Amino acid sequence: MAVAMTSVLFVCLGNICRSPLAEGALRQVAARLGLDLVIDSAGTAGWHAGKAPDPRAQAVALRNGCDIAGLRARALLPEDFRRFAHIYVMDRDNLADVRAMMPASAAAAPALLLDLVPGREGHEVADPWYGEAADFERTWAEVTAAAEALARRLQGHP
Ligand code: 4NP
Secondary structure (H helix, E strand, O other), rough: OOOOEEEEEEOOOOOOHHHHHHHHHHHHHHHOOOOOOEEEEEEEEEOOOOOOHHHHHHHHHOOOOOOOOOOOOOEEOHHHHOOOEEEOOOHHHHHHHHHHHHOOOOOOEEEEEEHHHHOOOOOOOOOOOOOOHHHHHHHHHHHHHOOOHHHHHHOOOO
16 A cells, blocks of 8 residues: 655745745654655745755754755745645745645645644744844744644644
8 A cells, every 4th residue: 555645835935944944844843753744845936946045044944953955945836736735835925826826626725834833823924034043043933833733733633
């Protein structure tokens, strides 16, 4: 019997700050829990395609034991809607952009990432691009809380 693998795609605008951090956070949690997941991230804009994550994002991840230096940005593709069972976006602009690309046959309905975190439903992961190290620390804390909640959910816990 084929091994059922759950697939998760994180989407932000540039795919160099928030969604690579979310990807790294879920990879870290999944490795710790022994969860077999397909995890990727993409941007609604392709401006930074091929680039490594922003150095400030790499730095905050590394401070938390997570190496995301090998990730490369890419734009969201139409086939992502078939390939991924779960699509989580960072803010309402992402949600509108992703919905505008979504085919009727999409496997996943995109949702805000912080909808996963009790008490943070409906909140956005703010764009840290124009911010400072402290903003990236907050992003890391938010995506980590969401990754922990998602991993528990995918393990079958409430
Ligand atoms: P991200 O942050 O969407 O979290 O990757 C941004 C990265 C780049 C830009 C905006 C947001 N930009 O304008 O180039």
